[in-house]
Structures are given as structure tokens and as C-alpha cells.
Amino acid sequence: EKQPCMATQPQKPLIIKTGVQFATKVRLLVKLPEVDYQLRVKTTFDKDLPPGRVSRQFHIVTHNTKVMDIEDYSSGCLSVTFRHLQLKEKKSSNSSTKGNEGLLFVTEELHSLGFEARFTVQGLSVDLETCSLPLVVISNVCQLPGGWASVMWYNLLTDEPRNLAFFCSPPRACWRQLSEVLNWQFSSFSDQGLKKEQLLMLGEKLLGQRAPSSDSLVSWSRFSRENIPGKPFTFWMWLDSILDLIKKHLLTVWNENYIMGFVSKEVERLLLKDRESGTFLLRFSESHLGGITFTWVERSNSEVKLNSVEPYTKNRLSALPFADIIRHYKVISEGVVPENPLKFLYPDIPKDEAFGRLYNSEPSKVYPYISFSWMPISEMRSSPSSTPLSCPSPEPSMTPGEFDMLSDHMCFDLDTVVHLTPHERH
Amino acid sequence: EKQPCMATQPQKPLIIKTGVQFATKVRLLVKLPEVDYQLRVKTTFDKDLPPGRVSRQFHIVTHNTKVMDIEDYSSGCLSVTFRHLQLKEKKSSNSSTKGNEGLLFVTEELHSLGFEARFTVQGLSVDLETCSLPLVVISNVCQLPGGWASVMWYNLLTDEPRNLAFFCSPPRACWRQLSEVLNWQFSSFSDQGLKKEQLLMLGEKLLGQRAPSSDSLVSWSRFSRENIPGKPFTFWMWLDSILDLIKKHLLTVWNENYIMGFVSKEVERLLLKDRESGTFLLRFSESHLGGITFTWVERSNSEVKLNSVEPYTKNRLSALPFADIIRHYKVISEGVVPENPLKFLYPDIPKDEAFGRLYNSEPSKVYPYISFSWMPISEMRSSPSSTPLSCPSPEPSMTPGEFDMLSDHMCFDLDTVVHLTPHERH
DNA sequence: ACAGTTTCCCGTAAATGC
DNA sequence: TGCATTTACGGGAAACTG
Numbered sequence A, B: 001e002k003q004p005c006m007a008t009q010p011q012k013p014l015i016i017k018t019g020v021q022f023a024t025k026v027r028l029l030v031k032l033p034e035v036d037y038q039l040r041v042k043t044t045f046d047k048d049l050p051p052g053r054v055s056r057q058f059h060i061v062t063h064n065t066k067v068m069d070i071e072d073y074s075s076g077c078l079s080v081t082f083r084h085l086q087l088k089e090k091k092s093s094n095s096s097t098k099g100n101e102g103l104l105f106v107t108e109e110l111h112s113l114g115f116e117a118r119f120t121v122q123g124l125s126v127d128l129e130t131c132s133l134p135l136v137v138i139s140n141v142c143q144l145p146g147g148w149a150s151v152m153w154y155n156l157l158t159d160e161p162r163n164l165a166f167f168c169s170p171p172r173a174c175w176r177q178l179s180e181v182l183n184w185q186f187s188s189f190s191d192q193g194l195k196k197e198q199l200l201m202l203g204e205k206l207l208g209q210r211a212p213s214s215d216s217l218v219s220w221s222r223f224s225r226e227n228i229p230g231k232p233f234t235f236w237m238w239l240d241s242i243l244d245l246i247k248k249h250l251l252t253v254w255n256e257n258y259i260m261g262f263v264s265k266e267v268e269r270l271l272l273k274d275r276e277s278g279t280f281l282l283r284f285s286e287s288h289l290g291g292i293t294f295t296w297v298e299r300s301n302s303e304v305k306l307n308s309v310e311p312y313t314k315n316r317l318s319a320l321p322f323a324d325i326i327r328h329y330k331v332i333s334e335g336v337v338p339e340n341p342l343k344f345l346y347p348d349i350p351k352d353e354a355f356g357r358l359y360n361s362e363p364s365k366v367y368p369y370i371s372f373s374w375m376p377i378s379e380m381r382s383s384p385s386s387t388p389l390s391c392p393s394p395e396p397s398m399t400p401g402e403f404d405m406l407s408d409h410m411c412f413d414l415d416t417v418v419h420l421t422p423h424e425r426h
Numbered sequence C: 001a002c003a004g005t006t007t008c009c010c011g012t013a014a015a016t017g018c
Numbered sequence D: 001t002g003c004a005t006t007t008a009c010g011g012g013a014a015a016c017t018g
Helices: A141-157 A175-187 A196-207 A220-225 A235-255 A265-272 A322-328 A351-358 A400-409 B141-157 B175-187 B196-207 B220-225 B235-255 B265-273 B322-328 B351-358 B400-409
Strands: A006-008 A015-017 A022-028 A040-045 A057-060 A065-067 A069-072 A077-085 A087-090 A113-121 A124-131 A135-138 A279-284 A292-300 A303-308 A330-333 A373-380 B006-008 B015-017 B022-028 B040-045 B057-060 B065-067 B069-072 B077-085 B087-090 B113-121 B124-131 B135-138 B279-284 B292-300 B303-308 B330-333 B373-380
Touching: A015 A141, A040 A057, A040 A077, A065 A077, A135 A141, A141 A175, A141 A220, A141 A235, A175 A196, A175 A235, A196 A220, A196 A235, A220 A235, A235 A279, A235 A322, A235 A351, A265 A279, A265 A292, A265 A303, A322 A351, A322 A373, B015 B141, B040 B057, B040 B077, B065 B077, B135 B141, B141 B175, B141 B220, B141 B235, B175 B196, B175 B235, B196 B220, B196 B235, B220 B235, B235 B279, B235 B322, B235 B351, B265 B279, B265 B292, B265 B303, B322 B351, B322 B373
Parallel strands: A015 A135, A330 A373, B015 B135, B330 B373
Antiparallel strands: A006 A022, A022 A077, A040 A065, A040 A113, A057 A087, A069 A077, A113 A124, A279 A292, A292 A303, A373 B373, B006 B022, B022 B077, B040 B065, B040 B113, B057 B087, B069 B077, B113 B124, B279 B292, B292 B303
């Protein structure tokens, strides 16, 4: 006779990578009478799974039994923490056992850790048993975003502790709930969640309609299975790549709420077109994963033009932090003085006032060498009618007059020597 | 009775990393009479090693027996190739068995793979046995340079096939032999070995004397155990970091023989001081691992000044290839026009003539964005008498006599291409 | 405390499988 | 063949260990 008298706490990770250690903890819910024997708990993986439920089978390759300990002496509560557990796939050449084959992604396949123990009192054996919340098993970190999507969707849409078939027919989420979860993705690690305008843009992107209502339904497929129309990635892959970029390269700027980020090109145009020349905003690339760009408005005569720089990805941002790129960015046009076109952060904050505190001003002193840094530049032909991208040699010949002009504009404040520390990896 | 009738060829790798697959091949030297049974070969690791010889013990965690195959039907020659072999350390809590402890680095500890087979003809059993050349076992790629140093020293200084105690008292190398090996390190993967002037600089660095003779002796310790005076790395660590930099970021420039590379600051001054303003040369940093810098001469009035930029390491070179850095490098001084100070590659080759073919001229076309690139810049105060950050001269002073002496010695011939026997390293 | 060494594991690339 | 998934392992960092 089996009794669910133990509990697992949904320990991180809910996503387990094969070959990587994880830990979990089990606690005994009933208080046992004083016992003089050891209560040994055994961990199993996917033990009672009906056949054909999963396409892959795993087993625990590390020690999987451990004796319970008194966790809290006042209550006498027993618990055990398994550390250094590790999973490996069982290679079954027999593919007929693969039930989900072709139907689910591996990140949609739910598994579970089981825990069993038996204790004997006065000749009476009692079997205790419990299991974890559903788990996703991956083999490479590149599958993590997919795994998180599944965990999010599961937590959002069911209270069942163990519905391993959840992704066989995943329910839809209403936009009210989903937007709240998306907001958490940002507010959980930073000072800023998503503003309603940002959420609106995400909702439109996801639902493909102008104004999602609270009750609009988003399918799992739309969220994390099918690609965004015309793009080689799903909505969630795109959003997660941005979360990653923020965490690793944009945290300070994001925390200051300087990244509008999620804004469609239409809205961007509306916002900028009546603004002063040199007004710019920061938004994430919709066409590339994990990219951020700035768009500035340029007014000449009666004409209004918006320019966006090629998005910066993590590789480029590790050469120079984003705030410093904004600080020193120069546009070099034929016959025109190199100039930083970024003057006011939308709506009208002078650039240095906004970003001043975020600049890396410390020069690395590598005596006796002359210190070095990168100047972020773009080159444009001055005539917009010519091919904008057959970018000529980045060092066009200049007349002496142009040099003088350049000189005026590229005059750095030499008392505060700009110096950019090489960005730390990882 | 054991007979050495099998042979191993010293297969790559001579350095084995635990947990990483390697392969090896054994060939039977005697021609066996037609046999109708399988000849099974077993691979062992450090089997007959006298106790106390090594501080670490390893075992093969993968399949270690395999049946011999006919390699060449005309000769009937038998051979077997073991693939996917993998090593793991045996953790012996008993540290008394550790003989070399504290005496040798792990990269100086030599091991060997053994191979055994038994075949029976008409009731007569014959045991066959052989073993590999000495092997170095490492646990992380950061130990590879140390491993290569050991392999080089062993190959250079002994013909014994299996002297596992070699590093208990490693012999010295004479400079003539050693410089040839160093040359191979470069010529084996590139079009350029080391010129005699470059080797001279290395010899001086290694021997700490002005002019090493062919018979000067270099100790193993000097080569790969003790740090270069005042530096936190050994001679070989330094040189290997440069080899790595060339392979990954400088191959085209190195192949063109445009990197003088190994040139002391004293010689650098001699070479540049009488040259036209804007003449520059490329050399490797002596103070940082895996760095390259350029030094240019600047003449104003009667004053000659040499400037060196902070060395570029692999991280920076992955933002922009070196040739493009040279192409676009700008110095920005107060009140002076930003200018590329690099005009002539020493002795007098116009920069673009030398590097033109190596420039990356293709702009990335990321419609509809404005393309972007890095401009490599340095900022200097215009007054050389101000703080050290301005532009100090990296060289110690020398007497005019010394300059002249060296000057005669040190003229690089940029037309001569030295070509030496390639020596495989991987 | 510390230096040498190993372990851990992300992230890219290649291999594998379906 | 193409795509999903796993394997391989370099490289940086943390953990380990005498």
C-alpha cells in the first residue's frame, strides 16, 4: 500500500540538462515515532510513466539513495537533499517505444522525479512515495529558452501538480495572464518591468492584431512553436534573446528605463517625427535575435528622416558597452563633418544628462603604451538617393578643409580621457 | 614469454586530455600464417609502470579491446585502430603512492599506452606486447602549452622511445637545436618561420645575454618552468600565446612577413629612429600574453619620438581584424587633426601597398539599417611633457654606441622568404 | 594562504538521427 | 534532404587539495 506522505518542493531547476548536476529535496510530512533505524529514500526517474508517453528515456547515473536526516530538531521533521544528481539518456535502439515521436519537441516532453521509501513499524511495512512537479530534460543550453517557455506555460495554465500530457493539447492563455507573466520576466531580475505600451507592442506582435484585449487568447503554438511570419524564430525565442541581452549587457541602461525597447517602427515614426533633430530612442531589433538599435530623427529643411543603426548584438557590446557607444557614436558622411547624431533621448533628455552616470570613464593605464579604444562609427553617403549600403572605404580622402571641420567636432575632452575597459566575458 | 612484435606509431595526440576522445593505431610487424581465429588486442594505460613513478593514475573508461583487421591485402598486414578511447583519473585517496608529488608538474609526468595480444598456433601461446611513445596527460586545455613544451623538449633531446623519467633530470638544449625547433613552431602552420634576427631576440630573452652562440645551453627550467624575470609567465607560455594569436588572428599578416614581431625595444628604437615620420613596425608584447602592438616614429623638429599602442589581444582582434585596425587607426590629440600616424611599414613600404590586399572591404549590408563599424582610436595629449598618459616613450635609454652596434646587426630583409621543414604540431 | 590542478558547464560547432 | 537533437570539447571560472 502506497501513501503520499512525502513532499517535494519544486526545486530549481525545473529544467534539467543531461550530464549536468542538479539537486532536489524531499521532506517527510508525517511525524514518525522515534525510530532507531535509518529511513532510506530512493530517487527514480520517470518510474511509473505509462509506456509510449515519452520519446526519450533517462536514468540517474549518480548515487540515487540517501538516508533522511532530522532537518529541524524542534519538530523532528525529516528531510533529505540529493545533490550531484545527474541524468543520462537511455539509448533504446527500439524506436517503437517512442510514443511522442514527431509530435512534441523535446522541450514539451514532461518528466518527473520520483522518491520512494519504506519504513517498518512493528512488522508493518509502509511504502511512502511522492514525485516532483513536471520537468523538462534538455541536452544543450541552446534548448533552455524552449524549456522555459514550457515551464511558463504550464505554470500559467494549470494547477495540476503532475499533468505530464499537458503539451499534448496545451490550452490557450488569455492576454491578461500572459502579459503579466511576460512582465515578470523582466521585473524579476531588474528594476523595470514592462510598461503598458511595451506590452501592447508585444501583444500585437503575438496576436497579429491591432489592439489585443485582455481576453484575447494566445495559443501555445503562436507563443513558442511557430515562427513569427517572415522570421526564422518564434516569439519566445525572440523575447528570450532580448532578456539575455539585457541581463548580460544592458542592465544599467534598462534599469534606468532608458530603453523603450518594444516599439513598432510605425509608433517609432509617430513618436520621433515631430521631435527635434537628434532625438533618439532605443529599441530591440525585430528582425535579428538579441539585437538593440537606436533610431534618431534628422530634419533638414522640411524633410524628416529616421535612421537606425545596424543592431548591436552581444558580440559587439562586449567590445564596448552600450552607453559608451551612444556617447561616442559618429556618423561620417561624404563632405560632412563627422558628428554624433544622438542628442536627446526621447522625448527630450539631453544625452549626457541621461547616460552620463553610465559612461565608463576610467582609462586603463597600460604604461608605457598609448591607451586605445573603439570609436563606434557609421558611414553614410550624403546623398540618400545613392546606394546606401555600398559603403565606401571607411576612410575617404578628405580635403584640408574637411579635416579642420573634423577637428572641431572630434575634439575630445582630454582631461577626462575616455577609456573603455574590455568587457568581461560571461 | 613476451615478444615485441607489434609496433605503435606515435599517433597524434601525444597529449591526452582526460574526458576527451583520442585514437591510436597498432600494427603487427610479423606476418602471421593464415589464421582462422581473431587476434584481439587490449589497450592498457601505464600498466607496467614502477610504483611511485607517477603522481596520478588513469584508466581507460571506454572499450579497450578490439580485433585486428587486415590493413593491406597484398601484404596481409594486420592492424587495429582504437577510436573513442577516453581517460579518467583514478582517485586514490592513498597519497603515499604518489611518487612525484611536488617535484614535477603534471605536464612533466610521462605516461604510456600499452598494447597486448596473445595468439596461439598449434598449442603454442605467444604474447605480443608494445607501447606508445611517452604521453602527457592533462585535464584542461589551459595545460596544453605546458604539455607541448614537454613533448618538444623530449623529442629534441632524446632518441629513447620510452624514457618516462626524462623530466626528473631534463638535459639542456643547445641554442642551435632549440632555435630550429622554435622556428618549426611557426613554419609548420604558416608561410613564415623565424628570421635570424627574430631568433636572436628570442635567444637573448631566453639566455639573458647579449648574443647567444650556437652552443649556448638553455635549461628546461629556463624554457618552461621558471618565469621570465619580472613577468608572471614562462618563456614558453609567452611564445605559445603568440603562436596562438597568429593562428587565430594574424595569419594573413604573418604570412606576408609584415610582422617583425620579435624585436626588443632597444632594436626597435635603432630601426625606427632614423626613419621617416610615420614609419612603423609590428611587434609582440613582451609584457602581456598574446598581444601585438605597433610602434611608429614621430619626428617633430629635431626630436624623435616613438609611440606604441596598448597591445591588441585576441578579444580586441575579434572586434576588428588587425589589418583593418592598421588601416583606420587614428590618433586624436588636442588641437590636432585626427590622423592615422601609420604611414610606412618599416623600412619604407607605403601602408596601403603592404596591407591593401588584407583589408576587409566588404561592409555588412543589413538593410534597412545603417551599417556600423569600429574605428580604432587613441587619444593623446598634445604636449609630450605632461603626464605619463600622454605618450611616454616605452624604451629605456641606450648609449649611442650601443645603438650603432645593434643597428648594423639588425637590418631585416623583407624580400627573403625563409622556408623550413614543416613540423606537425597537432 | 596559496598555487597547481581538476571540475564544472556554457556556448559554439559538428555529428547524428529521423 | 532538412531539421531537431545530441555530442564534442574549447575556454573561463570555480572548486578542490595538498
